[in-house]
Amino acid sequence: MVRVRLAPSPTGTLHIGTARTAVFNWLFARNQDGSFLLRIEDTDKERSKPEFTQNILEGLQWLGIDWDGDPVIQSEQTERHRSAIQSLLDKGLAYRCYASEEELDSMRTQQKAANQAPRYDNRHRDLTPEKEAAYQAEGRDAVIRFRIDEHREIRWSDLVRGPMLWRGADLGGDMVVARRAPADQIGDPLYNLVVVVDDAAMAISHVIRGEDHIANTAKQLLLYEALSLPVPAFAHAPLILNPEGRKLSKRDGVTSINDFRAMGYTPEALANYMTLLGWSVPEGMNEIFTLEAAAKVFDFDRVNKAGAKFDWDKLNWLNAQVLHSWEPAKLQNALTPLWADQGWTIPDTTGWTLSLVELLGPSLTLLNDGVDQAKPFFMEPGLEDDALKQLDQEGAKPCLQALLNALEEAPWSGESIDQAQEILKSAAKTAGVKKGILMKSLRAALLGRLQGPDLLTTWSLLAQIGQDLPRLRRCL
Numbered sequence: 001m002v003r004v005r006l007a008p009s010p011t012g013t014l015h016i017g018t019a020r021t022a023v024f025n026w027l028f029a030r031n032q033d034g035s036f037l038l039r040i041e042d043t044d045k046e047r048s049k050p051e052f053t054q055n056i057l058e059g060l061q062w063l064g065i066d067w068d069g070d071p072v073i074q075s076e077q078t079e080r081h082r083s084a085i086q087s088l089l090d091k092g093l094a095y096r097c098y099a100s101e102e103e104l105d106s107m108r109t110q111q112k113a114a115n116q117a118p119r120y121d122n123r124h125r126d127l128t129p130e131k132e133a134a135y136q137a138e139g140r141d142a143v144i145r146f147r148i149d150e151h152r153e154i155r156w157s158d159l160v161r162g163p164m165l166w167r168g169a170d171l172g173g174d175m176v177v178a179r180r181a182p183a184d185q186i187g188d189p190l191y192n193l194v195v196v197v198d199d200a201a202m203a204i205s206h207v208i209r210g211e212d213h214i215a216n217t218a219k220q221l222l223l224y225e226a227l228s229l230p231v232p233a234f235a236h237a238p239l240i241l242n243p244e245g246r247k248l249s250k251r252d253g254v255t256s257i258n259d260f261r262a263m264g265y266t267p268e269a270l271a272n273y274m275t276l277l278g279w280s281v282p283e284g285m286n287e288i289f290t291l292e293a294a295a296k297v298f299d300f301d302r303v304n305k306a307g308a309k310f311d312w313d314k315l316n317w318l319n320a321q322v323l324h325s326w327e328p329a330k331l332q333n334a335l336t337p338l339w340a341d342q343g344w345t346i347p348d349t350t351g352w353t354l355s356l357v358e359l360l361g362p363s364l365t366l367l368n369d370g371v372d373q374a375k376p377f378f379m380e381p382g383l384e385d386d387a388l389k390q391l392d393q394e395g396a397k398p399c400l401q402a403l404l405n406a407l408e409e410a411p412w413s414g415e416s417i418d419q420a421q422e423i424l425k426s427a428a429k430t431a432g433v434k435k436g437i438l439m440k441s442l443r444a445a446l447l448g449r450l451q452g453p454d455l456l457t458t459w460s461l462l463a464q465i466g467q468d469l470p471r472l473r474r475c476l
């Protein structure tokens with residue numbers, strides 16, 4: 001039975017890297033008819049916040065990633081963690097280290113000066129009972145360290161990266177599994193220990209996470225062995241890189257799912273794109289897919305070893321494809337709340353909003369483009385330079401005046417486009433200018449600039465809400 005988990009730390013909002021890990025876990029679980037569980041790793045009491053947990057859960061839901069059962073809360077498992085540490089102490093596989101922070105600092109300084117990699121030198125690994133008693137008598141607190149045999153070779157077969165080999169000597173010395181505490185207590189248990197205990201308690205079969213955890217996996221394998229726990233399979237997904245090829249970080253600007261959402265990316269496009277960040281579609285499969293479709297064919301053979309560069313153009317392209325595929329009614333449902341957020345009153349004319357959505361839909365890349373582009377339909381825009389220039393062209397104002405005169409006599413309701421064509425033709429004739437000049441000038445008057453969607457539909461929408469004549473008048 002496949003059981004996988006996402007183990008986010010609620011120390012910040014849902015990050016794109018965590019979300020991508022969630023996607024891979026979800027795809028594998030659904031592919032295997034297994035379970036996808038959540039564990040909230042909230043043991044860092046200072047940095048963990050309930051609002052971040054909330055944000056992570058909401059972000060996953062928004063992306064369409066559902067999970068099985070209630071999330072496991074790591075801080076509620078402390079007894080289990082402590083008893084695992086106690087068993088390591090009992091078996092002599094862990095010990096108390098009384099080295100003070102100052103002693104450790106000076107050790108690191110010496111290592112640095114000697115050009116050595118920083119590591120704990122295992123100085124308290126085999127303290128005599130007398131020495132230990134002496135440190136305790138001094139009132140020193142202690143961390144608990146797990147012994148790491150330098151000569152050990154740690155091997156596993158990674159589902160993404162193939163055969164892996166780590167040496168005990170490269171793990172930084174005996175590993176701290178519990179924070180500093182008085183010597184008769186067990187301090188707060190630390191990451192590698194708690195993850196192993198929790199994954200085993202949750203009967204996790206496959207640990208799927210980012211490549212930045214590879215060294216942790218080596219350490220955790222030693223802990224599984226020491227605690228006689230069943231070992232899961234491991235899959236390390238490639239990191240997400242910025243366009244310069246470095247690990248994507250906060251410095252790259254947008255990294256939180258919140259931000260993508262606020263910019264107007266759809267959950268469908270983002271989930272699709274995150275899947276493609278490190279996974280390539282099987283031959284013959286379209287690159288635009290739903291998570292359900294990807295789950296049917298997902299496997300680790302198609303997960304790349306190399307880091308995945310974040311490509312905004314590709315994400316934008318996918319988002320546009322998704323938006324263009326939406327039914328107008330769906331797009332309308334997505335856009336109306338954004339318009340309402342702007343404080344715009346949405347006309348209750350039958351079909352007006354749907355026509356606006358149909359007009360703008362094909363040119364949207366981001367959902368929020370539907371705010372910028374809809375703005376001149378809700379508020380009279382100012383006249384931009386190109387519009388002013390157009391209105392200064394010879395014949396521009398006379399033909400707009402002719403159009404206005406005609407409309408004041410017989411207003412156009414905005415219904416028949418054929419009728420609008422006729423009105424334009426005759427106004428151009430009256431003013432003695434080419435119809436092209438009138439069209440361009442009309443666009444300048446209605447939208448305040450020369451770029452924009454189909455002119456006659458634009459005019460029709462503005463005519464329906466009585467906004468065409470005032471915009472013509474202001475130019476004359």
Ligand code: GLU
Pocket residue numbers: 006007008009041195208209213
């Ligand atoms: N809390 C860890 C993180 O967010 C979990 C890593 C793991 O999956 O074991 O990086």
